[in-house]
Amino acid sequence: MPLQLVDPTISTSDHVVPCATRLQSLDGVVIGLLNNGKTHGQQILARIAENLGRKYKIAGTLPLRKSTVSMPLPEDEMDSFAEECGAVLAAVGD
Amino acid sequence: MLDAILSEKRSIPAAAILTRPFIPTALALSSIQNMPGYPFVVLPHPVTSLTAEEALARADAATPYIEALLVEGVARPENDEIRIEGAAETSSASDLAKLRELTEELAEPLRADGADLSARLSAPAELTFALRTSGATCEECVMPGAHLLEIYRNRTRHVFGDSWTVRLEDPREEQVLR
Secondary structure, three states: OOOOOOOOOOOOOOOOOOOOOOEOOOOOOEEEEEEOOOOOHHHHHHHHHHHHHHHOOOOEEEEEEOOOOOOOOOHHHHHHHHHHOOEEEEEOOO | OHHHHHHHOOOOOEEEEEEHHHHHHHHHHHHHOOOOOOOEEEEOOOOOOOOHHHHHHHHHHHHHHHHHHHEOOOOOOOOOOOEEEOOOOOOOHHHHHHHHHHHHHHHHHHHOOOOEEEEEEEEOOEEEEEEEOOOOOOHHHOOOHHHHHHHHHHHHHHHHOOOOEEEEEOOOOOOOEO
16 A cells, blocks of 8 residues: 655745735824733733833723633634724733 | 734734744744734743843833834834844845745754754844754754854855855854854
């Protein structure tokens, strides 16, 4: 019986997804602070938002802590999070 | 990193912040997600063992980079310690793809000995390779840094052009080789 070799890697398509359009300003923007729950992660994100708030009239922040470190936010949670935010900061407190 | 990309795919600009050991993972993720060259801010590792004051100082230093990632027209500051990976002014998505391909090519023979190699665009037209020998079964079995640098310089200039500068961080050497 012949052996069948399987490539365990995944291939990507040639289609390049563009980034979101960058903002003209952070004025009036709610900044989502998405942290993975590791030490200092939330504090760092909050401080960055605080610093940005000194330069821009941001509309507020929306902190969110992920339930698991190693997995992305579930699709439905990301949908609702993105709906409420105008920009997102995602940090790893490793 | 993946969360930032998923946010971008929902048309919400994001800034991913990570620490140095996660650079290879971030580069692989951005490629798999069809966003090669997606920029991110790199903090020195580790963060968890910092004092609260030190962590906040990192946040302060990172803020201008975050702003530059989110807001159009804001230039990122020059800084050697905290940097945006994949966003060097002279780099394009195709350059970054070539960089990854070149790094993989050069790392492969090292991995046979348990060592590894990473690379970053450390300045316009300057590539810095970082050799890791901590996992090597025999550190001295890995080719001397000066020889590696010569190989890396030749290959880099073949791929990117003769004007490129190449540096090598070799943990066995006291200084960066150039």
